[in-house]
Amino acid sequence: MIVTAQHAVLVQGITGRQGQYWTERMEECGTRVVAGASPGRAGREVHGVPVYDTAADAAAAHDLDATVLFVPPARAKDAVVDAAEAGIRTIVCLAEHIPSHDVMEMLAVARECGSVVVGPNTAGLVVPGQSSVGIMPGFAPNIFRPGRIGVVSRSGSLGTLVCMNLVTAGFGQSAFIGVGGDPILGTTTADAVRALVAHPATEAIVIVGEIGGSMEEDAAEVITGLGVPTVAFIAGRSAPPDRRMGHAGAIVTGDRGSADTKVAALRGAGVAVVDIPSEIGTALRGLGVGPHAAVAAGG
Structure with a gap:
């Protein structure tokens, strides 16, 4: 779950205001953001990062080590399941106020897929001088x-x-x-x-x-x-x-x-x-x- 500068990171919800802002901040810290995912936004770019409709689509085009979710609570379960089933091993879930039954379901799916979920309601991960995944001021x-x-x-x-x-x-x-x-x-x-x-x-x-x-x-x-x-x-x-x-x-x-x-x-x-x-x-x-x-x- 420790993400370094060598790991490839996906940003789910990258086209939203927070996703765009924090993608730029994470890249300032050295994070290797290689793809984004936002339903219906495939083909766009954010800060030069290609956007796909789903984590599965992004994983088909890139070898992904981790993902960070800038998605609202109601979409968090689907986003985590999408990432886990795409084979992404570290999933950073920032949202709070996710319904408990959604959290239990998404954690169960992640375990079955061999993925680790950090969160929900986390500020993320930092390796100073190498990477920041989430909303911590790693910069x-x-x-x-x-x-x-x-x-x-x-x-x-x-x-x-x-x-x-x-x-x-x-x-x-x-x-x-x-x-x-x-x-x-x-x-x-x-x-x-x-x-x-x-x-x-x-x-x-x-x-x-x-x-x-x-x-x-x-x-x-x-x-x-x-x-x-x-x-x-x-x-x-x-x-x-x-x-x-x-x-x-x-x-x-x-x-x-x-x-x-x-x-x-x-x-x-x-x-x-x-x-x-x-x-x-x-x-x-x-x-x-x-x-x-x-x-x-x-x-």
Whole structure:
């Protein structure tokens, strides 16, 4: 699910306003956008990128590694199914407010086809200096710089803040994975941690979590015994129970999903949990992870 400059990317919904705008921004980051898909718009070009009616048509003309969906919630299921059945292995689904039954169906089809869905309600993926797939500001050097810290976040805005704090503290990122903030997701925090651990450029991991669900507790089980320096920040620690805060998945129910249970699980796995994002750099140094010379020098 880590998309680099070598991977070929499709943009579904490329002819819409957001699709056009973010295609240009993604290309500025080095993303190799080779095709777009918008029903009824075949034969057009957007920023020099050829447009096809469907992902299947685009896949017949290009070897595609990933796709990003700039489509409304009502069309998301069909777009994901189209991409999965076309053999595209990484599918980045940005839309939120997709009906739950649509999400369950599209994730089931993706699994059957061997595809990984990132999202729904994700801000996307970034490999600084190489690519950005989605709506993260991968083009901003004060937020993303090449480095060795892998970042996984449920929130795009909090992920942006944490990445900016990392750069300010002298660190850079090996990759950013936005898993999304909905209750039903194709990629979990634990999945993202596994991907970052397997990524050779990653020296340490930062988890940006929030209340609700059990993803951070599940990730703690994966982290235990890995020996990878890991820092976490959990948002919503002062939120009252049974009240949704921000994302649809940010609601505490039952005996899991609270800030306290997440913090306890992560600390039990050897993770340094900070109270505010600006403490992440100090926590990384405390784990023996030094700043990255190129970033610290402003390179």
